[in-house]
Amino acid sequence: MKRLFRLIFIIITILLIILFSGKIKDNESKALAQSIDVYTLLSNYYYDNFINKEINNEKHIKEYNIAENKQEIIIRNYYLKIEEENEKLKNQNIKSTKNAYLTFDDGPSDKSTKEILEILDKYNVKATFFVLGSMAEKNPETLKFIHESGHSIGNHGYSHNYKYIYSGTEKFFSDIEKCESVLKSILGDDFYTKLLRFPGGSSGNRKLEIKNEALSRGYDVVDWNALNGDAEKSNPSREYLIKRFKETHKNKKNIIILMHDTNAKETTVEVLPYIIETLINEGYTLKVLDEK
Numbered sequence: 215m216k217r218l219f220r221l222i223f224i225i226i227t228i229l230l231i232i233l234f235s236g237k238i239k240d241n242e243s244k245a246l247a248q249s250i251d252v253y254t255l256l257s258n259y260y261y262d263n264f265i266n267k268e269i270n271n272e273k274h275i276k277e278y279n280i281a282e283n284k285q286e287i288i289i290r291n292y293y294l295k296i297e298e299e300n301e302k303l304k305n306q307n308i309k310s311t312k313n314a315y316l317t318f319d320d321g322p323s324d325k326s327t328k329e330i331l332e333i334l335d336k337y338n339v340k341a342t343f344f345v346l347g348s349m350a351e352k353n354p355e356t357l358k359f360i361h362e363s364g365h366s367i368g369n370h371g372y373s374h375n376y377k378y379i380y381s382g383t384e385k386f387f388s389d390i391e392k393c394e395s396v397l398k399s400i401l402g403d404d405f406y407t408k409l410l411r412f413p414g415g416s417s418g419n420r421k422l423e424i425k426n427e428a429l430s431r432g433y434d435v436v437d438w439n440a441l442n443g444d445a446e447k448s449n450p451s452r453e454y455l456i457k458r459f460k461e462t463h464k465n466k467k468n469i470i471i472l473m474h475d476t477n478a479k480e481t482t483v484e485v486l487p488y489i490i491e492t493l494i495n496e497g498y499t500l501k502v503l504d505e506k
């Protein structure tokens with residue numbers, strides 16, 4: 215009997231061990247499954263984040279490229295304009311000498327104009343000022359001073375409000391005529407100019423009809439084929455202006471240089487002596503536009 219009990223005890227023990235070890239295994243695999251879940255979750259999380267990061271990166275790159283393209287288009291437009299103007303000048307057969315026309319838009323201003331005039335005087339050169347009627351009203355004495363100093367004065371309209379002036383041919387010319395009457399009221403009825411510079415330049419299909427009308431009304435529409443880039447960004451550095459001037463006037467015989475006469479354009483005044491000296495050294499004759 216004792217033996218039988220021992221045998222039963224051993225069998226029960228073996229059975230218990232088998233049962234128990236099975237449970238342990240079960241628990242182990244459950245724990246493993248759980249750990250896999252956590253791992254999968256974590257890796258999914260990181261993977262999702264990685265994908266999001268990649269998407270965001272790509273989005274940024276795309277946005278950057280679009281911005282860069284826009285910048286390029288703006289710059290390319292300038293170059294196209296320059297080429298077009300050079301072609302025109304070639305066709306007009308303007309003398310074989312090198313001529314440079316300094317032009318200043320958007321004045322007269324109460325501070326910059328005087329400084330520009332002093333520099334021009336120092337080098338004994340004359341320039342063309344495309345003035346705004348609204349600015350002439352504010353600074354009539356400065357306008358008189360430009361005129362009396364022998365510089366040329368052109369019409370740049372009254373308001374410089376693109377939205378208004380380019381919304382219709384009649385609106386454009388009423389703005390131009392308003393400027394004309396302001397100029398006459400300050401400089402006298404004898405004052406006369408047919409020099410006209412469209413705000414923002416005259417190129418583009420949108421302005422073609424107005425441009426043709428201007429030509430048929432006897433205006434001399436003047437754009438530019440070189441510039442110092444002072445309107446391309448706010449507060450441009452002296453280095454930037456010099457760089458743009460060098461780039462845009464290179465290898466051209468006749469150049470019309472666009473610059474701006476506003477109090478905000480301090481560096482324009484600062485680099486003007488350099489521009490004049492460079493042009494003189496390169497053999498250009500500096501002229502005013504109505505000498506054509």
Ligand SMILES: [Zn+2]
Nearest residue numbers: 319320413414
């Ligand atoms: Zn302007």
